[in-house]
Amino acid sequence: MNLLTEEARVADQRSLFGEMAAEETGSVKGTQPVEAAAKTADARAQAAARAAELRHLLDYHAYRYYALDAPEISDAAFDKLLIELQQIEAAHPELVTPDSYTQRVGGYVSEQFTPVTHMARMYSMDDAMNLEELDEWLARTEDALGAGRVAYTCELKIDGLGVAITYQNGAFVRAATRGDGTTGEDVSLNVRTIKDVPMHLSEAALAHMGADRSAPIEVRGEVYMPKGSFARLNAEADAEGREPFANPRNAAAGSLRQKDPKVTASRHLATFIYAIADTAPLHVDSQHAFLDWLRRAGFSVNGSVARCTSPAEVHAFCADALAHRGDLDYDIDGVVVKVDSFDQQGDLGFTARAPRWAIAFKFPPEEKTTVLRDIRIQVGRTGVLTPVAEFDPVTVAGSTIARATLHNLDEIRRKDVRPGDTIIVHKAGDVIPEVVGPVLDKRPEGTAEWDMPATCPACGSPVVHEDGEVAYRCVSLDCPAQLKERLLHWVSRGCMDVDGVGDELIDKMIEAGLLHDVADFYHLTVDAVAALDTGRTYLKDDKKKGVSAGDSIKVGATIAQKVVDELTRSREQPLSRVLFALGIRHVGKSVAEVIAQRFLTVDALAAASEEDIAGCEGIGPKIAASVRQFLAVPENLEVLQRLREAGLSLEEDLGAAHAQAAQETGVAADLAEAQPLAGLTFVLTGTLVNRTRDEAGAALKLLGAKVSGSVSKKTSYLVAGPKAGSKLTKAESLGVPVLDEAALEQILATGQIPAA
Template sequence: MTEQMNLFGDAAGAQSTEPALSHEPAATRAAELRHELDYHAYRYYMLDAPEITDAAFDKMLVELQEIESAYPDLITPTSYTQRVGGYVSDQFAPVTHMARMYSMDDAMNLEELDAWLERTENALGAGRVTYTCELKIDGLGVAITYENGAFVRAATRGDGTTGEDVSLNVRTIQDVPMHLSEKALVHMGTDRDRVIEVRGEVYMPKGSFVRLNDEADAEGRDPFANPRNAAAGSLRQKDPKVTAKRDLSTFIYAIADTTPLHVHSQHEFLNWLRDAGFHVNPNVASCKTPTEVHEFCADALAHRSDLDYDIDGVVVKVDSFQQQSDLGFTARAPRWAIAFKFPPEEKTTVLREIRVQVGRTGVLTPVAEFDPVTVAGSTIARATLHNIDEVHRKDVRVGDTIVVHKAGDVIPEIVGPVLDKRWPDAQPWQMPSTCPVCGSPVVHEEGEVAYRCVSLDCAAQLKERLLHWVSRGCMDVDGVGDELVDKMIAAGLLHDVADFYQLTVEDIAGLDTGRTYAASNARRGVRAGDPILVGQKTARKAIDEIARSKQQPLGRVLFALGIRLVGKSVGELLAQRFLSIDRLVLASEEEIASIDGVGPKIAASVKGFLAVPENLEVLERLRQAGLTLEEDLGQMTADAAAATGVSADLASEQPLAGLTFVLTGTLVRRTRDEAGAALKALGAKVTGSVSKKTSFVVAGPKAGSKLAKAESLGVPVLDEEQLEIILTTGELPTA
């Protein structure tokens, strides 16, 4: 990078103020702030689990900047003011960016924004500057590389110099082009074959964020704090299939090097991005005066709640690339841009009650109900408190005056109590010991946050358990859906999943659909205004499908029962290990936990479920109804072979039994999940970490730390061609 002109002199944003502290206490406070900033940055960027708000973080950063401005000798190279925020995880292969990705200096109010505008005008000449104003998307920074117009890789921002390779996950985001448009490449002329790296934000739409947290609450998982954390957590999934289900989107707005594009300003560059096929935010304005900048910021703040994505401010940039070059950079941020941060909208109200809801999996969720208050454009009167730990962490009590806001401007959330308004007799809230719906004892396992009702008799869980049982991934009962299950529950036909197998055609055929006959749908023997019944045809199909489901294997039955933490794959592992429901009931928690891929938490959940007498009664009724509660090991092996494409005869021999494989890097012929499933079909164990006990590591392109560890331990490393030979022949490569 060429040397930049420093037209501002001191770092952008630094103010000449009288120091509030003398040197010694300032040094102590600076050290405390660096420690706090590093800790909270790690939780934000690395764990996607922040403990404080962005505003609180920014306040500490400003305080540190002020101390270092007053006492420059206290500045250290590792200070957060001297580097780009972010961390690089060792779970993904490292990627070095084409050019450094900088952070942005913040303006926390209009006075700070005006100070930056004044410095910019003084440096470049009043009236000679055009600004581009863009919405500040609250997402995860990403850099996407193209060569000859084709997608090559994608990486997170990381520490600004090195990011994490998330190429497979970014490929699943629908608005990321795999090939740039011919129009954009023609504009590049002779540079069309150059490597370019565009930058932007990956974000999660607000509606998707709401659905994701609803699912988390229902399943007893910790919810995401805001859409930004949800986007970051989704992009860092090891399985791209999970990312693909999370409904992520992008806005692209920057590039490492504009030279190949032959553009001269930010607005020209944004037009090129649109032509190339990228998703570019439409809310952009060219402003020629500070007044116009103010107007754009005010309009964005007024309408932020109308957007389907989260923003936390406005980014103001000098439009001309030549003028950007003249202004240059500080140690961590460009001088030619600033982020005007919006203040969070918070209101106070009174907490009247904390009620408990019971979800499909039996999780008890405390929900706060408070006096209605308008926040971010809508009236709210309740907010989930997620779990007992969250209630105690925030220390909210019935009768408290509380502060509320909307996380991501979407989800109502309690910030905390106003302690000086607390009544003297206010008592800490506790989770009930029995289910508020069915009265069964509540289960709370050691080390777990959630409290649960595990009774299959619980009415609050009934409908969702029934729908889960008949769903495609479980017992796969076609023709029995939401509406029909509702009718059968209302008629008293269904109290648990075993009741499906006691139904008759007449039971279902006589159910009232809730619709009434109209003269326009003439039916023989039915008069206008008569109710419409389900009928024989629909009922016969449902009964036939229910009967067919009796042949589903034990692994599917275990999944369909809705045991917490038991998904389809865990159900199959349990079935393969114990082969019958009777052996599983008699197995110890330690025996279950010893299965690779299960572990102590799942084992405790399974044993807890099987310890409830009502659940065992349901299992016995399912057996009497004719369900398959035992496994044919030979058939299981054949099914696994068919699903993975390996030879059934070879799978029956289990040639890889006793061997442990680790997969790393990018595989071409199969995904890593598909390769792992094929290895397991041949008897191998597939794990995610390399140790001395690992038999082989299969390394594709872009393999990272696992390959390095294998080489250091002397573990044999195979390429994809050797893997395919093993899967085809069952024979291991010779030394």
């Protein structure tokens, strides 16, 4: 069937609200228990989809912050996403993955520098965004260690770039960025140019180490750019017509990652050192004593530090630091409060990503007033329409701002901001411009409320707004505002898996007019890709290549041929990969596999009703509505038709899919085909050693089993690893057989349940 037949068009036009009303009035068949089970399954599916989305968002924004030094959201907004993911994973432990941001330290390692493994992991820091959260942490700490028995070291939180510097026998060995917490980037040559970094430690400090003076030590701290250096750097940028740095933190990060150390030296960076990988060789027992050793060793240690013996003294230090932050020649964004005693720090330990014995109290941002001139729409990479405030330029926290996101219509209504208002603005986290709200007594008469447009300003397609959601979206594959991110998602490893096509190459293809949607990938030629300008030039003449200095460097035939070959290979990907690659909202890899296995062809899916789609196991009305909305856009159907004409099958070969899944999970293909665990329900809990719970669940499903997130009388077996909790208790109370990981591995290898 052609995707654009009248039958498909009629199916596309079914009323979402009519079907929902029918469901509510009981016209959908099924008993109440079945409906309850479906709702539970739907809730789990939604939780899994939201967790995957949050992990993607956290990774994206961490990359923007750590790797590009160009954050798009505030620290508070990032923390909100992280807290939401922690809550989902706490409610659904089976959704926890090893690569989840809750299980690791933020940060990225650039490929431009040699990787360096730190002597010990560099952790992130939990944040207290207000005094209430700080007091909660102080109370937990006092409860754990004993009220009145805890002293705290309070230090200013420097807004710079984390660095680790290693010394051997008192001599500088190397320096590295924090990176991902385990591995950083070797920036030794650049750090050598920072004047306050000692190349040799003082004899007094080495003598204090005694017999351990030859032991390697790795100190940690912050590289920052003084405000005076920042002002000079941006003045030079203005004079030369270059883009100025947004703030000193970004300037410091960019300066430390220069390939030429002379450039770093010219930026006049400085450091404050405050931590070490291992305190044992120093023979000190507290943070305060350790800071004294750092000073004796020759390091730059911030002078604004205090040892506080009560929460009241901690409050006083924070208040004083906030009052005098503007007097400093460097940026701070808070106060770090640490338990002073190293023994007590050891008693408290760490979470997966941060020490329990320290917290960063974040300062509120500086505020200014200005006039809101307009609210314009920005179409994001996922099709979300984001209103953006445009106002008279104003200087806040060291830089001039004239725009700020208003996030969504609900936020605009909540803040009641309107074009023409005098508004209060600040920088959230001293980085991200934000509109606080209007000054109502300065509002001009007759100022009207602002409303979202009915059509996408980038492509003219109707805007979609789902009940219960704040976002307004454009779901057209033809929307130019979403093009790059859709293209990147299409070629990514989990989707069509096109090796060699990345961010830079896609930018060049778009600029050259080669790509307008994902179907255009399959019309690329070797000659067209080879002729693309990389944006770089030859530095000297090369007679063999027939080029001169200054000539532009092209992509070339070798890379172009590889790209075309990879795209050709991707035509063989199954329907499930295509559905995931299309970027349909709420449709992740697992959901795409369920849909593909149920409908087998894109034609059948295009003709299916929303109720048909919602009938798939684990797929509820929200996912079904999203799929139907996507398929209701004629431009999307046209792209699918062009993909078919380009040679993609748009069909699901269950045999091939099972074979691929068997290879990925290590399950024998013949066992997968036999489905020996059909009719059995497994629940996984605790920590598994050989594979994650997600991997174990996927392998069990491949053998025909159902994997549930909760224990009930219908549970056939509970697989329990170490640290199993309430699920194990419930299974034992219900008489559900409990298996260990060894038994699980035997089941996956043989398809048979081991004898008790």
